[in-house]
Amino acid sequence: MTSLPVVIIKPSKGWVSLKLGELWEYRELLYFLTWRDIKVRYKQTVLGVAWAVIQPFFSMVVFSLFFGHLAKIPSDGIPYPLFSYAALLPWNYFAQSLHQASNSLIGSSNLISKVYFPRLLIPISGVLSGVIDFAVAFTVLMGMMIYYSVWPTPRILLLPFFLLLALITALGTGTWLSALNVEYRDVRYVVPFLTQFWMFATPVVYPSSLLSEPWRTLYGLNPMVGVVEGFRWVLLGANPPGALLVVSIWVSILLLVSGAYYFRRIEKRFADII
Amino acid sequence: MGRIAICAERLGKQYRIDTYRAPYATLRESLIRAVQAPLRFLQRKGYPVDRTIWALKGVSFEVQRGEVVGIIGRNGAGKSTLLKILSRITEPTEGYAEIHGRVGSLLEVGTGFHPELTGRENIYLNGAILGMRKAEIDRKFDEIVAFAELEKFLDTPVKYYSSGMYVRLAFSVAAYLEPEILLVDEVLAVGDAGFQKKCLGKMGEVAKEGRTVLFVSHNMAAVEALCNRACWIKEGRLVDSGVVSVIIRRYLEDLSVLRSIPLRDRLDRQGRGHVVLTDYGLMDNQGRKVEFAISGQELNIVLSYETKDSVPLDDMVFGIGIFTLYGQHLIQCNNQLTGTEFNGLGRSGRVRCKIPRLPLTPGVFNLNFILRRKGEIEDWIQDAGQLTVEAGDFFGTGRLPPPSHGGLLVDQEWGIV
Numbered sequence: 001m002t003s004l005p006v007v008i009i010k011p012s013k014g015w016v017s018l019k020l021g022e023l024w025e026y027r028e029l030l031y032f033l034t035w036r037d038i039k040v041r042y043k044q045t046v047l048g049v050a051w052a053v054i055q056p057f058f059s060m061v062v063f064s065l066f067f068g069h070l071a072k073i074p075s076d077g078i079p080y081p082l083f084s085y086a087a088l089l090p091w092n093y094f095a096q097s098l099h100q101a102s103n104s105l106i107g108s109s110n111l112i113s114k115v116y117f118p119r120l121l122i123p124i125s126g127v128l129s130g131v132i133d134f135a136v137a138f139t140v141l142m143g144m145m146i147y148y149s150v151w152p153t154p155r156i157l158l159l160p161f162f163l164l165l166a167l168i169t170a171l172g173t174g175t176w177l178s179a180l181n182v183e184y185r186d187v188r189y190v191v192p193f194l195t196q197f198w199m200f201a202t203p204v205v206y207p208s209s210l211l212s213e214p215w216r217t218l219y220g221l222n223p224m225v226g227v228v229e230g231f232r233w234v235l236l237g238a239n240p241p242g243a244l245l246v247v248s249i250w251v252s253i254l255l256l257v258s259g260a261y262y263f264r265r266i267e268k269r270f271a272d273i274i
Numbered sequence: 275m276g277r278i279a280i281c282a283e284r285l286g287k288q289y290r291i292d293t294y295r296a297p298y299a300t301l302r303e304s305l306i307r308a309v310q311a312p313l314r315f316l317q318r319k320g321y322p323v324d325r326t327i328w329a330l331k332g333v334s335f336e337v338q339r340g341e342v343v344g345i346i347g348r349n350g351a352g353k354s355t356l357l358k359i360l361s362r363i364t365e366p367t368e369g370y371a372e373i374h375g376r377v378g379s380l381l382e383v384g385t386g387f388h389p390e391l392t393g394r395e396n397i398y399l400n401g402a403i404l405g406m407r408k409a410e411i412d413r414k415f416d417e418i419v420a421f422a423e424l425e426k427f428l429d430t431p432v433k434y435y436s437s438g439m440y441v442r443l444a445f446s447v448a449a450y451l452e453p454e455i456l457l458v459d460e461v462l463a464v465g466d467a468g469f470q471k472k473c474l475g476k477m478g479e480v481a482k483e484g485r486t487v488l489f490v491s492h493n494m495a496a497v498e499a500l501c502n503r504a505c506w507i508k509e510g511r512l513v514d515s516g517v518v519s520v521i522i523r524r525y526l527e528d529l530s531v532l533r534s535i536p537l538r539d540r541l542d543r544q545g546r547g548h549v550v551l552t553d554y555g556l557m558d559n560q561g562r563k564v565e566f567a568i569s570g571q572e573l574n575i576v577l578s579y580e581t582k583d584s585v586p587l588d589d590m591v592f593g594i595g596i597f598t599l600y601g602q603h604l605i606q607c608n609n610q611l612t613g614t615e616f617n618g619l620g621r622s623g624r625v626r627c628k629i630p631r632l633p634l635t636p637g638v639f640n641l642n643f644i645l646r647r648k649g650e651i652e653d654w655i656q657d658a659g660q661l662t663v664e665a666g667d668f669f670g671t672g673r674l675p676p677p678s679h680g681g682l683l684v685d686q687e688w689g690i691v
Binding site: 007029044 | 289358359360361362363364365366367368369370371372373374375376377379381382385386388390391395398399402403404405407408431454
């Protein structure tokens with residue numbers, strides 16, 4: 001007779017392990033949850049995929065008009081539309097993933113109260129499903145780069161790394177907010193406000209070169225600064241992010257690890273209060 | 275390698291009572307509370323005693339591999355809490371349990387079904403949620419579809435399915451789960467009779483294959499048919515376990531004791547409680563109080579209510595459910611169904627439900643009462659009363675079906691065509 005897996009059930013106390021092995025075991029469920037999010041999103045909307053483009057594109061048009069054309073905000077010598085779109089691309093991915101992830105647990109309350117699986121899968125699938133929208137919006141950037149005759153360099157190979165940095169930041173913040181959202185339902189009202197505030201704290205409409213050192217490095221405490229500067233660097237040949245990137249990477253990892261531990265700590269109460 | 279599949283020791287689950295009422299706090303309230311009582315916030319050792327209840331307390335049992343165990347008990351006794359603990363949906367507050375083998379839990383059919391997705395897509399999604407691997411679903415896909423009898427509608431979004439189709443699809447996915455231990459909660463209470471029978475058959479097969487099943491149900495007939503052992507949970511405690519027929523008999527005896535308590539004194543009631551039911555009685559067509567009813571004769575069920583609220587009471591709906599002792603819901607009477615409105619009722623009073631020709635065969639039936647005002651449940655008592663039916667001449671021929679064919683009687687006319 002083959003040996004059967006043994007599950008021990010008992011009350012847990014304090015900080016608990018992340019159980020990463022179990023997450024890996026449930027990777028197929030993660031795939032299906034992500035796939036469901038993507039399918040449903042595109043099925044429920046009339047314009048479908050077009051939404052992924054409309055939002056960043058029109059933001060770019062408005063920003064170019066007001067900040068680039070009227071306010072004459074510097075853009076490090078890069079055409080302003082390209083300058084802002086290259087930042088809006090990761091920013092929109094981040095903002096949307098954060099929104100998805102922080103509401104994900106509430107939206108899956110029927111799953112949480114009826115089936116067991118590692119709950120961390122829910123916010124993770126929330127940030128993964130946004131990658132498709134990102135990819136769609138990215139094609140527009142390609143078109144714009146051709147239009148402005150800006151040719152990519154081999155540095156573009158680093159792009160996935162910066163996308164991953166945005167993903168980790170979104171997931172880290174998302175696990176914090178989603179877990180808080182289960183316990184305190186008014187967190188959901190904080191998220192849009194936080195996102196808006198965060199955007200202006202990120203060099204989306206202006207360059208970080210407006211700051212001098214050491215402030216510029218400190219600016220990296222907002223990990224999205226590293227992401228946006230990185231995108232402009234690898235795509236448009238702007239100045240490399242430098243030391244602030246190191247700060248951004250550490251902050252994003254800290255966010256993710258602390259978020260995941262906090263999430264696991266209060267996870268056991270989800271089914272009772274959701 | 276032992277033969278034990280599940281071993282539970284002194285499992286207990288404590289809930290905060292205020293989480294029943296307001297399931298979540300707001301950040302603002304928590305901050306205010308933290309400011310008002312900083313010490314209590316820091317200590318946070320347990321909750322004040324009066325604000326918690328034990329949904330489950332000191333439950334210990336063992337289940338051998340291959341056993342099919344029924345868990346019986348009234349609503350709110352803690353059966354579902356036990357299943358939720360064993361399926362790891364919620365953590366116990368105390369105690370310990372060990373489970374040997376892969377666990378599949380079916381606490382509801384169609385968990386995670388998405389209305390926008392097609393039948394095909396939902397089979398994969400639901401399968402994955404229940405713990406199947408993709409390769410496993412691929413392999414069983416055709417069987418699942420055949421079992422559900424939905425080949426033609428595979429590529430239709432399930433939001434266009436009838437509720438029957440929906441349930442069939444959902445159960446079919448669940449039926450092909452192959453864990454060593456299956457935890458099942460009430461899922462057989464759905465679907466049409468034919469499909470229910472098919473599901474019962476499928477569950478029986480599962481049991482014969484030597485897998486372990488824990489089955490929670492109100493339907494004693496299903497429990498008796500499927501299980502060889504039963505555990506009876508009452509008010510959070512395991513009061514008895516053993517041979518299924520014996521435990522069911524004891525449980526039913528306990529219910530009949532409960533039914534003999536006057537309505538006014540019953541504590542196990544749910545609802546707002548501003549208006550309460552205080553008594554019930556049976557009357558014949560002359561308005562005389564009777565102890566039992568007769569098949570085919572007029573029966574009046576009279577409900578008395580009382581309130582301390584301001585009167586008059588408007589939009590009152592009284593409901594009477596008639597069940598077999600085994601928990602099968604046979605008849606629901608309700609003044610909303612007949613279009614009778616009860617408005618402007620006084621501080622206390624009585625309403626009557628008249629059944630002109632009682633369509634029940636001789637036997638004892640279980641009554642549930644529910645009272646709603648403006649759509650909100652005021653009072654709801656299960657196993658509230660008993661209805662004894664004596665033989666009567668329903669068809670006017672002096673004949674009744676034999677007791678073994680018992681249940682409901684309907685008017686019928688036969689002829690040659």
